[in-house]
Amino acid sequence: MSAGACLWFTGLSGSGKTTTAEALLPMLEQRGRTVTMLDGDVVRTHLSRGLGFSREDRDENVRRVGYVAAEIVRHGGLVVCALVSPYRATRDEVRAMVDAAGGPGSFIEIHVDTPLEEVIARDVKGLYAAGTKQMTGLSDPYEPPLTPELTLETVERTVAQNAQQVLDYLVGRGLL
Amino acid sequence: MSAGACLWFTGLSGSGKTTTAEALLPMLEQRGRTVTMLDGDVVRTHLSRGLGFSREDRDENVRRVGYVAAEIVRHGGLVVCALVSPYRATRDEVRAMVDAAGGPGSFIEIHVDTPLEEVIARDVKGLYAAGTKQMTGLSDPYEPPLTPELTLETVERTVAQNAQQVLDYLVGRGLL
Numbered sequence: 005m006s007a008g009a010c011l012w013f014t015g016l017s018g019s020g021k022t023t024t025a026e027a028l029l030p031m032l033e034q035r036g037r038t039v040t041m042l043d044g045d046v047v048r049t050h051l052s053r054g055l056g057f058s059r060e061d062r063d064e065n066v067r068r069v070g071y072v073a074a075e076i077v078r079h080g081g082l083v084v085c086a087l088v089s090p091y092r093a094t095r096d097e098v099r100a101m102v103d104a105a106g107g108p109g110s111f112i113e114i115h116v117d118t119p120l121e122e123v124i125a126r127d128v129k130g131l132y133a134a135g136t137k138q139m140t141g142l143s144d145p146y147e148p149p150l151t152p153e154l155t156l157e158t159v160e161r162t163v164a165q166n167a168q169q170v171l172d173y174l175v176g177r178g179l180l
Numbered sequence: 181m182s183a184g185a186c187l188w189f190t191g192l193s194g195s196g197k198t199t200t201a202e203a204l205l206p207m208l209e210q211r212g213r214t215v216t217m218l219d220g221d222v223v224r225t226h227l228s229r230g231l232g233f234s235r236e237d238r239d240e241n242v243r244r245v246g247y248v249a250a251e252i253v254r255h256g257g258l259v260v261c262a263l264v265s266p267y268r269a270t271r272d273e274v275r276a277m278v279d280a281a282g283g284p285g286s287f288i289e290i291h292v293d294t295p296l297e298e299v300i301a302r303d304v305k306g307l308y309a310a311g312t313k314q315m316t317g318l319s320d321p322y323e324p325p326l327t328p329e330l331t332l333e334t335v336e337r338t339v340a341q342n343a344q345q346v347l348d349y350l351v352g353r354g355l356l
Contacts, residue, residue, distance in 0.1 A: 008255075040251045050247040053240055054230030064229055071226040072248050075216045079184075079257030 008077035008106040009179050011170065013086040014095060014149065015116030016141045017131055018123040020158045020166075021086035024116060027167035032082065035180050040076055042069050043086040057138040063094045070098030077106035090140045092147040109177075114170060115152040122159055184253035184282040185355050187346065189262040190271060190325065191292030192317045193307055194299040196334045196342075197262035200292060203343035208258065211356050216252055218245050219262040233314040239270045246274030253282035266316045268323040285353075290346060291328040298335055 011028075013021035022043045032039050042051075051068055055061040066089045076083040089095050095113065102111040120141045124132045131139060140146045154173055156166040174180045187204075189197035198219045208215050218227075227244055231237040242265045252259040265271050271289065278287040296317045300308045307315060316322045330349055332342040350356045 038255055040254065051227070051244060068227060072251065075248065075252055075259075076255055076257075078216065079214055079252055079255045081252075081255030081257065083251075 007110075007179055008080045009082055009110055009112060009174070010073045010077050010102045010106070011082075011084045011112050011114060011174075012073075012089070012095070012098065013084070013114045013116055014089045014152075015118060016120060016123045016146055017088055017139070018126055018128045019116040019118035020156075020163065021088075021116045023163055024156060024158075024166050024170070025084045025086045027163050028170055029084065031167060031171050032084075032180070037082050037180065040081060040083045041086075042073065042083060047087070057144075059091070059144075062088075063091060066091070066094045066098060067101075070101050073098070074101040074105040077102055077110050080106075088140050088146070090144065090146045092149065095149065112154070112173075113149050113152040114154045114156060115149045116156050116158060116166075117148070118158045120146075183286075183355055184256045185258055185286055185288060185350070186249045186253050186278045186282070187258075187260045187288050187290060187350075188249075188265070188271070188274065189260070189290045189292055190265045190328075191294060192296060192299045192322055193264055193315070194302055194304045195292040195294035196332075196339065197264075197292045199339055200332060200334075200342050200346070201260045201262045203339050204346055205260065207343060207347050208260075208356070213258050213356065216257060216259045217262075218249065218259060223263070233320075235267070235320075238264075239267060242267070242270045242274060243277075246277050249274070250277040250281040253278050253286050256282075264316050264322070266320065266322045268325065271325065288330070288349075289325050289328040290330045290332060291325045292332050292334060292342075293324070294334045296322075 013025055015021050029039055047069055052065045055065050066087060069085055069087060073083045073085055099111040127133050138144050154170060189201055191197050205215055223245055228241045231241050242263060245261055245263060249259045249261055275287040303309050314320050330346060
């Protein structure tokens with residue numbers, strides 16, 4: 005059984021979490037790894053119907069994805085999660101669950117550190133301009149990780165460079 | 181990577197699905213297999229808050245568990261699911277998802293075939309006597325599998341015998 009790992013991309017909406025994860029996926033698969041992707045679209049389709057955007061519901065959603073990620077890691081699988089996951093305490097709960105299932109170090113927190121003014125300027129999904137209620141970064145807080153395993157910078161660096169940075173980290177850790 | 185498989189126990193509430201699965205778990209673990217158990221309790225805690233007992237919600241719940249099971253199987257893991265899962269069409273959807281993830285034959289449907297009069301007589305959780313609304317077998321239908329991989333008889337046979345029958349099946353299939 006190969007070592008399981010959970011790559012957890014966190015950051016503001018529009019920061020580039022899913023984009024970076026999607027650039028990374030084929031690089032992992034080329035190395036023969038099976039990967040499960042749990043991003044907003046997958047989660048809404050398969051796991052979170054009935055949940056909204058209150059803090060309670062967001063936390064439930066993040067924990068639910070964390071539970072699934074932990075079970076995949078328990079079986080030696082590789083899972084890539086890309087969720088805003090704005091609350092530090094909830095991410096730390098997920099870290100504890102995943103590390104309990106797969107061993108210490110299984111949870112790899114990747115902060116996609118795009119500044120608020122940049123995601124507002126890009127506004128890929130039009131959510132910031134639309135005045136969406138309970139928008140992380142505006143009405144709702146985003147609590148950045150204090151000691152993430154990786155921080156990705158997206159203004160000066162490209163998606164391909166960032167995906168490569170994650171890959172290099174995994175190779176360095178002996179996970180690939 | 182070992183072959184993944186999903187053991188899907190279906191049957192009336194109180195038929196003995198979880199009891200049989202719990203007897204089987206240590207037998208699987210003794211053979212060195214890591215197992216994820218997804219039964220009613222686990223599912224309510226981690227996956228299904230916000231869902232009720234309408235047909236729509238039951239189906240959503242069964243599909244959600246099926247999604248998680250399929251992802252575990254995709255990574256070569258062994259997952260044991262114990263859910264009433266009353267609707268044949270929905271179970272068949274899950275079969276298709278799991279077989280797509282892990283290859284044909286990954287989904288193993290186990291019908292815990294305890295008759296309605298027997299589960300009413302046992303009434304382990306007091307649900308039948310309580311006149312619970314939307315109770316499978318009373319107000320709501322239970323559609324038994326037409327061609328399950330295994331059928332367990334629980335009136336004449338013990339839990340230990342049934343767990344052994346499942347184990348023997350898995351050995352026979354070369355899955356252990």
